[in-house]
Amino acid sequence: MATGKPQLLFVHGIGGLRDIDTDRRRWLQALAAGARDAEMADAISGLTQGWLVDVTFANYSDLFNRPGAQGDTAWELDEDEAPFLAGLLDSMLEELAEQFPAASSPQDARIIADARYQLDAAVQGRQSQGVGDVGRRLVGVTTTVLRLPGVRQAAQWMNGWAVLSHLAQVGRYLDRRAKRAELGAAVRERVLENLDPTRPLAVVSHSLGTVVAYEALHEYDGAVNVWITLGSPLALGAVVLDRLVPHPASCPSNIASWLNFWDRDDIVVGRPHLANWIGPSKSGVKAVTERVDSHGLWTHTATKYLEHGAVARPVIEALRP
Structure with a gap:
């Protein structure tokens, strides 16, 4: 049984x-x-001042980004990345179409249909197009998606190219070829390097961080009181789910509780399918999914999710003696 001061691990995303x-x-x-939203304000000082828990923010962002790079110069589309990004966008549009059906959301459905048309054109013409042209077409898809009301304001500070370049990080992490596999191993090492397996642990992971945490926690020797996944693409069909290691996907055996949260306006998530498509651990633990509704700019941020009492409550409960 894990004893000692609890640990809280944050794992960021794209x-x-x-x-x-x-x-x-x-x-x-x-x-x-x-x-505060969960009416647990008595835990705030313990969290922020460090006497309740030791907090680790696992930073692997430098492994994906060159120091000093700015804007579009930080990433250029690789020929090998185009098929993955097309598949990822296809899965995302499929999810969005389910969330915004024409019968109840006609304007949203038209935007999604427009994005689908652009994606199909990019995929069908890929053989005759250069990488740069394919990239521009895929940017057109993400730019169109940013017109959806739930994410429209995000376009004020994040354009379609930036969204596409960030989404490419998922494919780079999941690439199992020799050089890229080294990248994935280095990312997981960053996540686990400061943890003490003899002490209790709660993990909060977001976006790509949920994919990283899935694989890292399968390698971790310690017990995890709760694993929180926020805005997770884990269940985005074959493009992510079928690339996970170990496979077939299952909850890590050291997890006592897995809670997954998704926001309707988060363009990256795989919605409740995660609980259905990822199997339970040997002890029967599997994801329990709950929807939260955020407001304002760009719902695909960890902080938007963490502000919800439904998210904060299980984290705090797992850290208390």
Whole structure:
């Protein structure tokens, strides 16, 4: 049985270079807001001042981003990345079409249909197009998706090219060829390197971080009181699910509780399918999925999720003696 001061591990997702101190503080502030929402304000000082838990923000962003790179120069579409991105966008559009059917959301459905048309044209013409042209067509798809009301405001600070470049990180992590497999191993090492398997652990992972955490926790020797997944693409069909290791996908055996949260306006998530498509652990633990509704700019951020009492409550309960 794990004993000692609990550990809280944050695992970030797609995006640019991170600052550990800044992001750790922002995630903790969002978790504190969630504690207030859950009427657990008595836990806030213990979280933010460190006497309740030791907090680790696992930063692997430099493995995907070149220091000093700015904007579009940070990433250029690789020929090998195009098929993965097309598949990922296909899965995302399929999910969005289910969320916004024409009968109840005609305007949203038209936007999704427009994006689907652009994606099909990019895929069908890939053989005769250069990588740059395929990239521009795929950027057109993500730009169109950003017109959806739930994410429209995000276009003020994030364009279609930036979204596509960030989504490409998922494919780069899941690439099992020799050089790219080394990248995945290095990412998982960053996540696990500061943990003590003899002490209790709660894990909060977001976006690509849920994919990383899935594989890292299968390698971890310690017990995990709760694993929280936020905005997870784990169940985005064959493009992600079938690439996971170990496979077929199952809950890591050291997890006592797995809670998965998704937001209707989060364009990256695989919705409730995660609980159905990833098998239970040997002890019968599997994901329990719950929807949360956020408001404002760009719902695909960890802090938006952490501000919800439904997310903060199980984290705090897992950390208390």
